[in-house]
Amino acid sequence: GIQVEQSPPDLILQEGANSTLRCNFSDSVNNLQWFHQNPWGQLINLFYIPSGTKQNGRLSATTVATERYSLLYISSSQTTDSGVYFCAVEGLGGTSYGKLTFGQGTILTVHP
Amino acid sequence: NAGVTQTPKFQVLKTGQSMTLQCAQDMNHNSMYWYRQDPGMGLRLIYYSASEGTTDKGEVPNGYNVSRLNKREFSLRLESAAPSQTSVYFCASSSREGTEAFFGQGTRLTVV
DSSP, X not given: OOXXXXXXXXXXXXXXOOEEEEEEESSOEEEEEEEEEOTTOOXXXXXXXXXXXXXXXXXXXXXXXXXXXXXXXEOSOOGGGOEEEEEEEEESSGGGTTOOEEOOOEEEEEEO | OOOEEEEOSEEEXXXXXXXXXXXXXXXXXXXXXXXXXXXXXXXEEEEEESSTTOXXXXXXXXXXXXXXXXXXXXXXXXXXXXXXXXXXXEEEEESSTTSOXXXXXXXXEEEO
């Protein structure tokens, strides 16, 4: 099945700093989503972005499907941005079709 | 609009006991999923259902059974719980393959 690799595994920032999280995947995708898992365990949809660029406030994401990677940008980070960020992809065919495969996540800690 | 609702939120079982985790969505979605999340890991797919009346195995199906009762509901059953099934379980739904998936708030299950 499709493989998903996220980097870095851990990231520590001071409030106000910017950061870039990366997601590499091993095959063509039908779907790519970024999630934020907050300290209470809730999974929050950030972006549905199988290709192209989207922005939502301080967050933006870019997926370059032909090169099999996606980037999540967080600008002017706040303590409430802390948590785990997951990339999840659905392959275009084969055993990965119709199912989201998750990366291992990036643990973000933002200090005041 | 509740989205994806899971019950219960917390459960403690003794080894060998059985239980059913319930999931319902009110978004008229065709596809539904069950994932588990173990400490420090991403989510892994247990079972999914592409439409009412169909189910298929995911990455870690052993020890579980599922029922797609109707379009709204997708239940996960543990017939004989084992400590290795201690995890957080998430239900999700999407309109169809390749579309944005939405997750419930999770069920924290402990098997002692």
